[in-house]
Amino acid sequence: MQSTISTQTELLAYYRSVRAQTQFLCDPLEIEDFVVQPVMDVSPLKWHLGHTTWFFETFVLKPNVKGYKEFHPKYPLLFNSYYISAGERWSRENRGQLTRPTVKEVFDYRSYVNNAMEEFLKTEISDETTNVVILGLNHEQQHQELFLYDIKRILGDNPLHPVYRQDVGSNSSLKTESKWLQIEEGTYDVGFEGQGFHFDNEKGRHKVFLHEFQIASQLVTNGEFLEFIKDDGYSNHMLWLSEAWDWVNQNGIRAPRYWSQEDGGAWWHYTLQGFEQIDPNDPLCHISYFEADAFARWKGCRLPTEQEWEVSCNTFSPEVSKSVNFVEDNNFRPVQTEDHSFFGNVWEWTASPYIAYPYYSPPEGALGEYNGKFMVNQMVLRGGSFGTPRNHIRSTYRNFFHPHLRWMFSGIRLAKHI
Amino acid sequence: MQSTISTQTELLAYYRSVRAQTQFLCDPLEIEDFVVQPVMDVSPLKWHLGHTTWFFETFVLKPNVKGYKEFHPKYPLLFNSYYISAGERWSRENRGQLTRPTVKEVFDYRSYVNNAMEEFLKTEISDETTNVVILGLNHEQQHQELFLYDIKRILGDNPLHPVYRQDVGSNSSLKTESKWLQIEEGTYDVGFEGQGFHFDNEKGRHKVFLHEFQIASQLVTNGEFLEFIKDDGYSNHMLWLSEAWDWVNQNGIRAPRYWSQEDGGAWWHYTLQGFEQIDPNDPLCHISYFEADAFARWKGCRLPTEQEWEVSCNTFSPEVSKSVNFVEDNNFRPVQTEDHSFFGNVWEWTASPYIAYPYYSPPEGALGEYNGKFMVNQMVLRGGSFGTPRNHIRSTYRNFFHPHLRWMFSGIRLAKHI
């Protein structure tokens, strides 16, 4: 969608829809849910609301709107995330200490900035500024997804098992068997090229040589992972990377995040619809890279590289519009699908560390800190999830997380050489 | 007051007044303020509300009210503090992760238990049960004070400097000079004896031999401590215990908690009335034992032992009723006083580690865990503070904290040998 923004009217509509979606995600929550930060990787929900608003105030309104009066002189301190060039920041690990501003005050901040943005978007604005607005909206969409990860992290460890949403969509269907899809050896083009929005880290169409390989048409399911558990996969050191083995043992990892074995031996998990028994046919979710890698090894397979994934996606499943289970489908969980889409459901770990593409260079100024400075010690995931807005994803889109993390909506698509 | 509870009518009135006071302390707060736990020593405010209620449900209602139905089957898990004998507990360091139950649900819990307690207190109850009720009310009073420490800790580091209460009392007056009060050498009696309520740790009148000493009639002031700072007290290792010196340097301690030196060099501090310039005549507050000890050494004095303090208090300031600045005075801060009371204002560090009195033995069962198991590595404080209920304090009352802590309302009274 944003790739086709060509008028200011469209831009305004896009702005409204993204900002409204954030509000929609907040609706089922209690005030208390917005405040806490159980671990550093999770931000308080009200911080997300303030931070995405600060982005527009800082990078759009202040530089462009003459006489713009900032909402509160201390909010930049509180709501800057990691943009060192954009000034002082409240330390990330202490975000959960701040009970003020209240949730209502943060929503007032949103309204104030929304009003200013609406005014501003009705004036004539430069292409460069349009691009910053679109970046800000994509940025907010990324935070919408983080928001869902963080909601689940906050509610999911609570022994009361609070329900986030029960009024969910129902486009799940019977899962078909996974097939092996094949790509021939050769030189392929990967990376973004064209007119629409894209992040700096995916920019630059370039060539890669791929050797012949096969990739699964379907995601790994809970049932397949239960086989790994039953086969003592978590206790077999030969399956694990050395750092993964330390992680497993130091943290007593015995199952995916949010899973627990209840009396009688059945496996349950917390979902955004509450605590329920695991359906073996559902796609697996909440898996670290370490677990994905060990599982693939146990299967005699491997994870695809991000280049293999992108070429496969472009070959077998190029259209996002034909895929199911994005955030607008309101499932808030993985679903079984008949088709073989590479998009939606869960992010798919690849075997590729997150590094720069050839010719990569970040933008000038604070926005240059958006992506490039994270290019070490993280792994690439592809394809989007049930928490991703449909118009946010592309086959060239590169997501990235540290290999031990698993509070995000991450799963596995297998690959192998022939 | 509670020392004179002789009828169930009085007990009921006492119950109502203590429980109402907790509510009063909550009134100025926002929902957000009740949820967070910035460090392990601080508990979420709603946890205090639930925990003090759980005490009555667990130790009064369940054992004594036939057919009593507990409010929620998981609340014991969530609101037990450290009573291992009373069953499983949610880990203390993770209290701040629980956004549910909501604040409203916790208040519903309070109402539910209040109703049951009101019913119960109208029936005939045994002396033993009366004692547990009175213990529960003293327990709640202790948590009222912790509640104030924790409010200040939660609001006090927020760069927005939120005000807790502005409608405060005004019984402050011009401070008179401190004098040296003298106690002669001899054998003295200390410890609680008599009929009223008391904790197990203060029980057992016993003899101690004191050598002649002098004790200050007034608390140390902010102004006196500023002299210590100006004399580079925080940089002079000869003044500090070895562990204190490590603490100072590892934490970059340069002033009491909540103090900061602003542009221009003036010292300000956060108070429950907001951020304001320090009044040099006010009693010093938010001092660790380490700082109290170093300051006393710098002054060529020392801290009194708890026995010296108790004997001095009994000699020079025996009546709590004549003292000023308890929580009911609604000052919520130290005030200057003309008289030489040993009670109220700020807790006074003593030179005494918290250990058992001769003949000490804890009660049987879970309530035996109340005091005795903390008798190592902590120091005794005496006298109560502006956060203490007036009817809660006694000359024999032993408070205790680790020597590095200072988020509580702690100050200094000097002593010396002659």
Added chain:
Amino acid sequence: MQSTISTQTELLAYYRSVRAQTQFLCDPLEIEDFVVQPVMDVSPLKWHLGHTTWFFETFVLKPNVKGYKEFHPKYPLLFNSYYISAGERWSRENRGQLTRPTVKEVFDYRSYVNNAMEEFLKTEISDETTNVVILGLNHEQQHQELFLYDIKRILGDNPLHPVYRQDVGSNSSLKTESKWLQIEEGTYDVGFEGQGFHFDNEKGRHKVFLHEFQIASQLVTNGEFLEFIKDDGYSNHMLWLSEAWDWVNQNGIRAPRYWSQEDGGAWWHYTLQGFEQIDPNDPLCHISYFEADAFARWKGCRLPTEQEWEVSCNTFSPEVSKSVNFVEDNNFRPVQTEDHSFFGNVWEWTASPYIAYPYYSPPEGALGEYNGKFMVNQMVLRGGSFGTPRNHIRSTYRNFFHPHLRWMFSGIRLAKHI
């Protein structure tokens, strides 16, 4: 012995004997044993050798011997321990990183300083300097004992179980039953008074009031402690202080230090004579305060205060010379004794935190850092051990350690009220 140093000839003989004893303790060791530092509390053995030598060079030779040339300009940096006033120090936690100077070079340093000291002690020296020499010798004796703790710590965890010494003394005898010795209520004098050597922390005869109590004539044995283990003492939270319970669980404590249960269930322990089965009649050793306190509670007893211990010792066992099992007895382990001595064998935990006596004041200058700055969060032990030189101990001698430590030679003597 040192209490009777009255001539320089005696002083020189005393100097020679102490320095020779350090050498004697080194004899059975390999060069490798002198270098490592397994935990911060343990210092490399060669560091002890250098540090005790540095003491004489710094506090005796440099201030008093005109033209004295220090052995090496960087040794003060390397061998100062915690005397901030005496200049920069190599950080304690990194002592084990220094492979140089070699052990031979450190012995050369000792010889160099010994030669200078011998010269110096043949000249006329002031009383004040004599006192510093005597302090330095007592200091070296303390390090001789630490040296043995550290040897045991270094060899004791090695799976090869190296033997330190097999040629040990044999003055052990059949243990007699413990009896309860009684002290009547009253005012007693404690603390050092008189002419001989003493540390600042024991100085100042003063009065204490003691209530009637009983104290055991014998130390607790391994066999008694095995009963505690068999009764699940380590799993019964009601026996433990709160911090002790955390310590037990976080460290998986299930027995005294160096004990292990071998196949078949028998308990063995590492001793300085090697790995051997535990003799139930031997005095218990390598116990933390936490364990001593829990054991006493399990027995329905308590630990004596340091004042109770001192009065009892003065009453029932005043003469060190009649006691057995000091370091010169060359047992290097606890032994069973027929008599009821309060001296030797193992240090006895008391219930007393280590704090200042009334009127305590440390010496001026760097030597004022010797004792006073450790007076918080540690507990007093009394009586000396099989690692203590006989002429080093007194009934007023106050040793102190943190309550969780147990690599030193520590045991239990029980007390109780009547």
Added chain:
Amino acid sequence: MQSTISTQTELLAYYRSVRAQTQFLCDPLEIEDFVVQPVMDVSPLKWHLGHTTWFFETFVLKPNVKGYKEFHPKYPLLFNSYYISAGERWSRENRGQLTRPTVKEVFDYRSYVNNAMEEFLKTEISDETTNVVILGLNHEQQHQELFLYDIKRILGDNPLHPVYRQDVGSNSSLKTESKWLQIEEGTYDVGFEGQGFHFDNEKGRHKVFLHEFQIASQLVTNGEFLEFIKDDGYSNHMLWLSEAWDWVNQNGIRAPRYWSQEDGGAWWHYTLQGFEQIDPNDPLCHISYFEADAFARWKGCRLPTEQEWEVSCNTFSPEVSKSVNFVEDNNFRPVQTEDHSFFGNVWEWTASPYIAYPYYSPPEGALGEYNGKFMVNQMVLRGGSFGTPRNHIRSTYRNFFHPHLRWMFSGIRLAKHI
């Protein structure tokens, strides 16, 4: 050399020469130097000696020599490194606690195994076993280099600045200017192919597509890095990866490892020849990936990928034999060279995370743990160093370290796109 092992006589000679070289590296050291472990990444030197010997005992002698009697039943426990499949291991972080076996005993172990190996290598042995012997010798060569890193780490922080070796080679010469060497766009082959020894991680000739790039003919010098320091490179966050920036600030990094700015402002560094002023023309050494990456960014360049490096090396500097400054040159430091060799001097950081090549699969059994399990969160370095045996390196050789490490001999070769 080992790539041409074709007879058992050659194998025996090769065995002798590698084992003798280890002895040669030990010659200048004191016994004390062999024992300590200043940080977990460093192993005690005697552990290296035992571990490389254990390799032959475990993987060659025990499986192949009937009746072989192991030297000591506990040495496998002590000298296994990370081969979980090969049995229990003493924990890596506690290697520095073991003073026994003594250095002499470890050398006895080496002799014992050498004798058995000499016997064995004179018998007829299978190709598979030959390969394990050759692997063991390459393994020992890797430990020879680690040995030098660890010697420098152990001696280099000692304030006495001990000299390791002064009798060094002298093949340094005037450095020529660096030129930009160019590689054209195209598909290239990388990875090992052929008959000689190679590790599993470099195996599998495969195709990669490279875009046109330039690579420097010379290593970055100390002088160039001093410019970076003078330009406040360590204080400019825009130059650093986010994790690198945290590392710089948390560790106070202001210069390469072993550098220090002395009075007067001159930069000195510890070398294996002692403490000396930095020569600006020498190749830079002891640099983390984080610093290499930041420096390249500051230069407007980047690091080469490992594929770019390998193709460049094969193109411009294919012959190891023509390169200078390997361990046999006995320089024990980087030297200036006239030629443009890609081999020797210092390992060169690449921009490539260490991951599996296509078709990678590790060997069966314990030796499968050699390389594969480290393929996450580390970066590839290429080319060998002054600590590498000349016959150990190849253009396909992949070394790898975590991006924050810098105690190894690591430096920078720049690359750029055109």
